[in-house]
Amino acid sequence: MIRLKNIEKVYRTSTIETLALNSISLEVAKGEFLSIMGPSGCGKSTLLNIMGLLDEPSKGDISVGGESIRDFSDKKIARFRNQKLGFIFQSYHLINDLPVLDNVELPLLYRNVSGDERTRLATEALQKVGLGNRMKHYPSQLSGGQKQRVAIARAIVGNPEIILADEPTGNLDSAMGNEIMEILINLNKQEGTTIVMVTHDENMAKKTSRLVRLFDGSQVL
Amino acid sequence: MFKNYLKITFAVLKRRKFFTFISLFGISFTLMILVVLTAFVNHLVSPGYPETKRDRCLYIDKFEQIDTLKNSRRSGPVSFHYIKNYVSRLTSPERIGFSSFTNSVNAYVKQTKVNLFYKYTDANFWKIADFEFLEGKPFTEQNIANNDFVIVINDFTRDKYFGKGVSVVGKNIEIDNVNYRIIGVVRGCPITRTYVSSDVYMPYNTSKKDYMRKELAGEYIVLLLAKDAGDLPEIKAEYQSLIAKLPFRNYSDKWFKPNKIHSTADTFIGSFLSQLTHSDGDAKKHYVYLILIGFALLFMSLPAINLINVNISRIMERASEIGIRKAFGASSRTLTYQFVIENVILTLIGGVIALLLSFGVIYYINNSGMIPYADLTINWKVFLTAVIISLLFGLLSGVYPAWRMSKLQVVQALKGGE
Ligand SMILES: Nc1ncnc2c1ncn2[C@@H]1O[C@H](COP(=O)(O)OP(=O)(O)OP(=O)(O)O)[C@@H](O)[C@H]1O
Ligand SMILES: [Mg+2]
Numbered sequence: 001m002i003r004l005k006n007i008e009k010v011y012r013t014s015t016i017e018t019l020a021l022n023s024i025s026l027e028v029a030k031g032e033f034l035s036i037m038g039p040s041g042c043g044k045s046t047l048l049n050i051m052g053l054l055d056e057p058s059k060g061d062i063s064v065g066g067e068s069i070r071d072f073s074d075k076k077i078a079r080f081r082n083q084k085l086g087f088i089f090q091s092y093h094l095i096n097d098l099p100v101l102d103n104v105e106l107p108l109l110y111r112n113v114s115g116d117e118r119t120r121l122a123t124e125a126l127q128k129v130g131l132g133n134r135m136k137h138y139p140s141q142l143s144g145g146q147k148q149r150v151a152i153a154r155a156i157v158g159n160p161e162i163i164l165a166d167e168p169t170g171n172l173d174s175a176m177g178n179e180i181m182e183i184l185i186n187l188n189k190q191e192g193t194t195i196v197m198v199t200h201d202e203n204m205a206k207k208t209s210r211l212v213r214l215f216d217g218s219q220v221l
Numbered sequence: 222m223f224k225n226y227l228k229i230t231f232a233v234l235k236r237r238k239f240f241t242f243i244s245l246f247g248i249s250f251t252l253m254i255l256v257v258l259t260a261f262v263n264h265l266v267s268p269g270y271p272e273t274k275r276d277r278c279l280y281i282d283k284f285e286q287i288d289t290l291k292n293s294r295r296s297g298p299v300s301f302h303y304i305k306n307y308v309s310r311l312t313s314p315e316r317i318g319f320s321s322f323t324n325s326v327n328a329y330v331k332q333t334k335v336n337l338f339y340k341y342t343d344a345n346f347w348k349i350a351d352f353e354f355l356e357g358k359p360f361t362e363q364n365i366a367n368n369d370f371v372i373v374i375n376d377f378t379r380d381k382y383f384g385k386g387v388s389v390v391g392k393n394i395e396i397d398n399v400n401y402r403i404i405g406v407v408r409g410c411p412i413t414r415t416y417v418s419s420d421v422y423m424p425y426n427t428s429k430k431d432y433m434r435k436e437l438a439g440e441y442i443v444l445l446l447a448k449d450a451g452d453l454p455e456i457k458a459e460y461q462s463l464i465a466k467l468p469f470r471n472y473s474d475k476w477f478k479p480n481k482i483h484s485t486a487d488t489f490i491g492s493f494l495s496q497l498t499h500s501d502g503d504a505k506k507h508y509v510y511l512i513l514i515g516f517a518l519l520f521m522s523l524p525a526i527n528l529i530n531v532n533i534s535r536i537m538e539r540a541s542e543i544g545i546r547k548a549f550g551a552s553s554r555t556l557t558y559q560f561v562i563e564n565v566i567l568t569l570i571g572g573v574i575a576l577l578l579s580f581g582v583i584y585y586i587n588n589s590g591m592i593p594y595a596d597l598t599i600n601w602k603v604f605l606t607a608v609i610i611s612l613l614f615g616l617l618s619g620v621y622p623a624w625r626m627s628k629l630q631v632v633q634a635l636k637g638g639e
Contacts, residue, residue, distance in 0.1 A: 082550020
């Protein structure tokens with residue numbers, strides 16, 4: 001599905017150079033549930049962003065479905081993100097100007113989906129994450145855990161082939177965390193959704209089919 | 222998709238009330254000021270009642286005698302003597318009339334003292350200015366020959382001192398201790414039309430001053446009416462050749478021996494500019510027009526600049542929104558469209574508000590009596606130009622930062638776009 005080859009990511013500021021990823025090669029197979037673990041600052045989010053085509057590596061190749069993304073136009077990348085990907089950010093990234101429902105509808109907005117259908121699907125996704133009663137709220141009126149659940153609803157609403165989740169349960173209590181984990185496992189098992197999840201929780205990682213450990217930008221397992 | 226853009230736009234405008242207010246206020250307020258100002262300028266310079274023939278008219282309102290040796294000069298309006306013996310010899314104008322500068326005087330109507338503006342004019346004045354007579358008629362050559370003490374008043378004066386709409390022809394009014402018989406009532410005109418505006422008009426020969434005295438300087442403005450606007454240059458030239466042949470006055474004052482005379486017959490705008498630039502205004506006209514147009518464009522770009530400013534900071538502020546939208550499948554082009562539509566809608570709403578405000582302000586000016594007989598109108602050309610310029614700049618200022626933002630890596634945009 002997604003194949004990374006010799007990926008390197010260097011962050012340069014005027015004073016320091018950080019090697020956030022060092023020669024990572026990784027293939028995510030279709031239908032797999034992969035988890036990524038590692039200490040804080042080791043490059044997990046960076047890796048996930050590169051997989052989701054949200055950031056460019058300094059070196060190395062990315063291919064999706066056998067095609068190198070170097071040949072992708074802006075439009076093609078946009079379509080890929082829109083139809084194949086669902087991203088759950090570590091810091092939620094909701095649009096504060098829009099109510100919860102509109103936030104969740106966002107991926108559908110850039111597809112050919114009618115307004116009614118959008119509302120129906122978004123409502124369904126929100127109900128799945130237990131937020132059916134917060135649809136008219138604005139993000140600023142939600143707790144951290146609720147925001148995270150909105151972000152999850154937004155990622156699953158379009159039924160993407162791949163979900164990239166950056167600590168999706170990091171801000172949730174264990175009960176809620178388990179519930180979200182259930183949702184992801186179900187998507188993986190029943191719909192065959194490919195999932196890549198960053199987590200700090202060994203128990204969560206155990207429930208996935210494969211584990212990748214990072215240390216200081218390098219893959220150690 | 223367009224419907225979605227609209228929906229998003231209104232959601233954003235509604236949600237960011239303060240920003241929306243600032244932008245709308247900026248756009249509509251500057252547009253409104255522009256419209257009202259141009260309405261004023263338009264009112265001042267374009268032909269309006271009763272100077273409907275202004276584009277066929279030239280004015281001689283200044284006569285300057287210069288002593289180049291002692292570098293001194295005397296200038297002012299012209300005398301009856303000068304008009305009668307020199308100006309009236311011009312053959313190219315269709316008509317030559319004159320009126321005095323407007324002065325104010327105490328008048329008595331039925332023992333009540335009132336302050337009025339007055340002008341002394343000749344009979345031709347009434348054939349050059351197109352006054353509408355509500356009652357009676359203007360005075361004629363015959364009245365002047367007969368030394369009739371007759372007077373034309375405007376409706377403002379009539380309403381104020383005799384009663385609204387009453388018939389006053391034949392009644393008397395005392396101006397400067399002289400008794401006049403009212404011969405006609407005209408519909409008044411705004412005071413900004415200085416060459417023709419007054420409360421009352423009297424034949425020049427009823428003036429108490431020695432209007433016959435043999436002096437070139439006096440208190441009159443000459444109005445020259447051409448048969449056709451195309452004849453104006455010829456009339457100007459003929460007047461210049463007349464000036465060239467004028468003898469210099471020999472004043473008893475040994476400190477002032479004029480050896481040069483300067484006077485021009487100018488168009489309305491030209492005479493206005495002559496006074497500003499101390500030279501032949503008509504010659505400088507194109508130059509000054511350019512400057513004026515430059516100023517107008519500059520002023521029109523104010524709402525646009527304001528828009529650019531607000532836009533750029535607004536879009537920067539929404540970097541993370543752009544990042545989020547991109548992460549979920551918005552292409553750069555889609556995002557740019559969205560911001561363009563937001564800007565267009567904002568500008569259009571601003572334009573509508575500006576128009577309503579302008580109507581309000583102009584209606585107020587016209588009806589408040591601040592300027593009697595003010596007849597300001599909205600200059601649609603200026604308004605539309607300003608709206609179009611605002612739209613254009615709104616587009617550019619929206620497109621450029623949005624486009625630049627949308628080119629950013631999503632991660633960078635999410636972090637605020639640095
Ligand atoms: N924009 C940036 N500029 C400079 N350095 C950066 C930038 N983003 C990340 N880094 C650095 O890259 C490294 C990896 O960051 P990353 O966010 O991927 O860590 P992480 O593994 O997700 O950590 P956490 O578990 O705390 O989320 C860190 O050392 C971080 O300081
Ligand atoms: Mg992280």
